[in-house]
Amino acid sequence: MNLQNVISGKQRFLLGCSMVSFGILMTSSAGSWDITNHLLNKPETFFSLPHLFLYLGVAISSVGTGVMVLGNRHVFDQQKFKLSKKLVLIGLPMVILAAPFDYFWHLAFGLDGLLSPSHFALTFGLFLASIGALSGIVSYPKSKFTISHSLLTVLGFLPIWLTATGILYMFSLPFSETEYFDFNPDPTFAVIFATLSYPLLISTVLFMSYKINKRFGVLTITGSCFLFINAITSIFINDFLFTTIPFYLATIIPFFISDIILSFTKRKILQFAAGAILGSTAFMVYYPLITYVYNGVFTQKVVFPSLIAHVYSELMVSVYPLLVGIMIVLGVIGAALGGYILSRGDAVKQVLGEAKPQS
Amino acid sequence: MKLKTVGIVCAIIVSLTFYFVFSVYFLPDSYQSLKKPIPEPYLSKISFSESDIQYGSSFDINITGTNLGDASDIQIISIGFPNLTSLDDRVKITSYDFRQSPFFIEIGDDVGINYGDTSESILAQYPSIEAYSRPWKSNETYQISLSVTPDKPGKFVVFVKSVGLPHTSEKSHLPKDGFLDYQNEFVKVYNVFVNTP
Numbered sequence: 001m002n003l004q005n006v007i008s009g010k011q012r013f014l015l016g017c018s019m020v021s022f023g024i025l026m027t028s029s030a031g032s033w034d035i036t037n038h039l040l041n042k043p044e045t046f047f048s049l050p051h052l053f054l055y056l057g058v059a060i061s062s063v064g065t066g067v068m069v070l071g072n073r074h075v076f077d078q079q080k081f082k083l084s085k086k087l088v089l090i091g092l093p094m095v096i097l098a099a100p101f102d103y104f105w106h107l108a109f110g111l112d113g114l115l116s117p118s119h120f121a122l123t124f125g126l127f128l129a130s131i132g133a134l135s136g137i138v139s140y141p142k143s144k145f146t147i148s149h150s151l152l153t154v155l156g157f158l159p160i161w162l163t164a165t166g167i168l169y170m171f172s173l174p175f176s177e178t179e180y181f182d183f184n185p186d187p188t189f190a191v192i193f194a195t196l197s198y199p200l201l202i203s204t205v206l207f208m209s210y211k212i213n214k215r216f217g218v219l220t221i222t223g224s225c226f227l228f229i230n231a232i233t234s235i236f237i238n239d240f241l242f243t244t245i246p247f248y249l250a251t252i253i254p255f256f257i258s259d260i261i262l263s264f265t266k267r268k269i270l271q272f273a274a275g276a277i278l279g280s281t282a283f284m285v286y287y288p289l290i291t292y293v294y295n296g297v298f299t300q301k302v303v304f305p306s307l308i309a310h311v312y313s314e315l316m317v318s319v320y321p322l323l324v325g326i327m328i329v330l331g332v333i334g335a336a337l338g339g340y341i342l343s344r345g346d347a348v349k350q351v352l353g354e355a356k357p358q359s
Numbered sequence: 360m361k362l363k364t365v366g367i368v369c370a371i372i373v374s375l376t377f378y379f380v381f382s383v384y385f386l387p388d389s390y391q392s393l394k395k396p397i398p399e400p401y402l403s404k405i406s407f408s409e410s411d412i413q414y415g416s417s418f419d420i421n422i423t424g425t426n427l428g429d430a431s432d433i434q435i436i437s438i439g440f441p442n443l444t445s446l447d448d449r450v451k452i453t454s455y456d457f458r459q460s461p462f463f464i465e466i467g468d469d470v471g472i473n474y475g476d477t478s479e480s481i482l483a484q485y486p487s488i489e490a491y492s493r494p495w496k497s498n499e500t501y502q503i504s505l506s507v508t509p510d511k512p513g514k515f516v517v518f519v520k521s522v523g524l525p526h527t528s529e530k531s532h533l534p535k536d537g538f539l540d541y542q543n544e545f546v547k548v549y550n551v552f553v554n555t556p
Contacts, residue, residue, distance in 0.1 A: 040493070040494060041458070041493060041494070042459055042493045044459055044460060239430065240396070243390070243393065244386075244390060246386075247381075247382060247386040247390070250378060250381060250382060250386075251378075251382075253374055253375075253377070253378040254375065254378055256374075257371050257374055257375060260367065260371065261371070264367065277375070284382055300478065301478075302475055302476075302477070302478050302525070304432040304433070304524055304525040305432050305494075306395070306396050306430070306431075306432050306525060307395065307525055309390045309393060310390065310391060310393065310395065312387070312390075313386070313387030313388070313390040313391045314387075314391065316382075316383060316387040317383070317384070317387050317388075317391075320383060321383070
């Protein structure tokens with residue numbers, strides 16, 4: 001009995017999308033671990049444990065893409081999944097091509113920084129593929145939108161959030177100066193960029209995670225999973241930050257509150273209030289690495305990994321109160337943007353559906 | 360129904376207030392009072408194979424360092440050669456067991472000053488080798504051996520120091536006093552006499 005006989009084309013397509021999302025989740029989590037590993041241990045070889053997981057994730061995504069394409073062939077209404085397939089088929093090859101490029105970049109220029117052409121191609125490819133995979137997951141027939149399907153959308157949103165974070169980090173963290181190139185952003189630009197983009201991203205992603213499912217708990221689960229991944233890959237492995245884990249995980253509280261607000265009311269103003277709360281958590285959600293962004297302008301200290309908590313708490317008291325207003329506004333914009341993206345998505349699906357009816 | 364709404368609103372306000380007070384004031388305050396790590400570099404062995412050599416021959420330096428204090432993010436053993444103009448063909452690393460490869464610093468390279476307390480830097484005035492481990496945990500020991508060939512007869516000077524980063528105390532550097540180098544850091548001074556043939 002082969003796979004084809006056991007599950008339908010649509011189910012296979014969903015399985016493929018889930019595998020792509022899971023693989024990218026593994027890759028992006030390993031990427032976050034790799035950043036911290038560079039900070040703590042300055043590895044001198046390409047063959048490190050984070051890189052192994054990173055490329056294992058790419059391999060899982062590649063297999064998932066195969067399953068997705070095979071599944072799509074047997075789907076009756078292929079048009080519905082066209083965008084999803086297209087994004088994965090553009091993104092994944094970018095990632096696969098970026099891998100040898102990354103290796104040769106290491107050989108040619110030694111230790112590379114966070115922002116390099118190969119890293120950007122890799123992360124952007126992952127971002128596109130993760131959007132494609134989520135799009136495939138949410139395109140699955142609504143009648144089957146069960147709790148397990150809602151959890152699959154969590155699996156779909158996490159890699160988008162993590163890879164988008166990776167792209168934002170590249171243009172805000174000062175980790176891109178190497179022997180041959182200095183791709184570090186200007187410290188003032190980095191602060192402005194982070195202040196605008198971090199809350200926007202959090203709010204957009206979490207708002208969409210609720211809106212797609214319209215189910216209480218999904219936003220909290222998505223946000224909590226992100227916090228757990230970041231805690232494991234950026235905080236847990238730094239002995240000096242271990243005591244700050246309760247502080248970090250406390251951010252589940254505003255996620256939970258936003259989830260309650262969105263679940264119990266449909267009033268626009270309160271939906272924006274939920275976005276505002278989400279935006280205001282940006283300074284906490286992106287701990288500990290955000291310390292390096294704001295230190296570049298405000299505290300201007302040499303931030304050793306063992307002193308991150310000290311510098312961060314100094315910034316929290318002195319800088320966060322100045323920025324929280326902007327973060328709240330960006331949170332509101334993020335919620336509006338999330339709603340807009342979803343409405344556009346529905347419109348695109350309708351147009352595609354009408355353009356090429358399958359039956 | 361109205362009572363339920365009021366209850367939810369109150370719970371939200373209380374939870375958010377608790378969260379922001381906890382996150383913005385209470386916890387950062389407690390983290391600021393956390394003890395900063397104090398690494399304590401110690402050089403348990405500094406040995407020179409010769410104190411007197413003929414011009415054209417080489418001598419060996421063997422240095423072993425330990426961290427007697429808290430774990431350091433980076434700990435360095437620096438060996439400077441104020442008589443040399445370049446390390447090329449004059450200084451060779453014969454063995455080392457540090458976590459990372461040692462740095463070769465040549466005249467004009469950018470180097471930190473004042474034990475890295477600030478982000479200021481200065482141009483190197485003479486060549487040196489910086490062997491380092493990142494991180495260097497408590498009680499870990501690392502060694503480096505060099506072979507040195509002086510480029511002219513006379514007194515050949517070697518500076519040795521060790522610095523633990525973050526430099527949070529006077530204990531975080533060795534030696535504690537003595538001769539100050541161009542980086543405004545104390546160094547141990549060793550001499551080898553190079554005799555003319």
